[in-house]
Amino acid sequence: MALLWSERKHTDGSVARVGDETLRVALARAAAAHLPEWADVLTPHVLRHFCTSRLYQQGMDLIAIQQLLGHAWIATTMKYMHVTGTHIEDAWAAGQQHAATRLEGLRR
Known part of the structure; x- marks a missing residue:
């Protein structure tokens, strides 16, 4: 079903x-x-919160999530997002790793 x-x-x-x-x-x-x-x-409302948060945490673009949910304003989409307390640090660490990988590729 x-x-x-x-x-x-x-x-x-x-x-x-x-x-x-x-x-x-x-x-x-x-x-x-x-x-x-x-x-x-x-409920559908709880499911929207969960899906919005998970999609964002997995790297989906905020604008894409806004369009997926059909929101006219990005602020509405952001109300559905819940991020971890280490979100900023995690994003910074991932960015540093990405930059290091790209630099390593340039050395070859």
Whole structure:
């Protein structure tokens, strides 16, 4: 069973858009079946926070996340992001490693 359908086909062959409530119910069923300890707290809103944070932590561009979520303002997207306390240090260390690797390639 698909979790996030964009349309539903009826037995008469007609097609209708899936509404918000259908998505909430499907998410609740999936959480109850696969993540029972999260069944009461996993909502579409919580899922947006989690996905936004994880995509950003994995290196996805903030503007791309904004477009993915359909936000008009980057500030709205940033409200959904939660970063670790060491985010700045981790980004700095990764940047230094990237620069060192590029410099090493120039020496050859």
